[in-house]
């Protein structure tokens with residue numbers, strides 16, 4: 256274990272040298288396998304600046320994968336990096352609202368108009384075509400005041416104990432940070448766990464809330480599609496009841512899905528599972544190919560790594576195995592509530608699920624609420 260302040264100092268130095276690294280902490284509820292210490296902070300610091308790209312998802316290490324799978328997935332291989340661990344103090348869970356209040360600035364009128372138009376077009380396509388749901392997003396650039404990325408990461412960890420929080424740097428991708436509530440795939444031995452997360456409302460001090468039909472339906476589409484893509488690969492499928500899940504200043508509907516892999520753990524099975532799961536209707540839509548086409552043709556910007564996935568592939572990085580690890584666990588998360596940090600700007604990425612009953616103005620407001628997750632932890636330019 257490394258002392259906490261040394262941990263941050265070492266990643267700062269690594270960043271200054273321009274070498275790839277990732278540091279992350281799982282949510283206090285998650286911690287894949289539970290043998291991990293609560294608040295365990297991990298880092299992989301690549302020894303040099305070589306670029307490792309994933310060929311077929313049989314690789315071992317930490318992956319950073321874009322929304323569009325035709326583009327490159329980057330990898331920090333387990334064997335090419337220094338592992339480092341520290342422990343963050345764990346705070347008890349509370350239902351208290353966020354200490355930091357919402358940042359009250361709104362993006363320009365033009366951005367709002369563009370998003371309203373995009374949503375209207377999505378609703379139109381759903382009413383007239385084969386699409387049932389499409390997730391439409393936008394990016395928002397904000398001026399920041401000399402932010403130190405590692406300091407932003409520390410605020411992220413502090414603020415969002417219930418999220419998978421990360422900072423990733425690679426000369427090819429630049430610097431990304433996020434606090435995502437969504438698991439794409441956890442695999443331990445032959446047991447897999449995933450979730451269907453969709454439907455959004457603002458957190459107003461309680462998780463005991465009612466959900467409208469629109470939100471229930473859009474979340475059900477996600478559950479059904481995930482179960483469908485697993486059906487012939489797993490047995491002992493367990494689907495939990497849908498429940499309300501808090502993510503910072505937001506609430507979502509969540510269903511947990513657990514199953515056993517029919518042929519046990521095999522690297523090539525994981526690769527094909529990822530292929531059929533990603534992107535789920537939580538970030539893309541349904542049917543998948545039509546929704547993806549609609550997004551690529553209409554969103555008008557490159558999602559890049561937003562709504563892609565990231566995490567440990569074929570190896571859980573744990574303090575006990577400083578050398579080679581023989582564990583094959585994977586813990587992958589959907590890259591949501593994230594941003595790319597430049598020297599003077601932060602680019603935020605936010606979206607929401609559109610169905611035939613979507614109201615464009617509410618969908619716009621939903622993206623504004625989601626943008627708060629990152630805005631709250633940034634120091635703004637006056």
Ligand SMILES: C=C(O[C@@H]1C=C(C(=O)O)C=C[C@H]1O)C(=O)O
Pocket residue numbers: 390392437452453454455507537538591592604605606607608609625
């Ligand atoms: C697309 C995002 O979030 C996803 C979409 C949601 C929705 O449509 O209600 C809720 C949770 C996430 O699955 C995002 O945060 O950008």
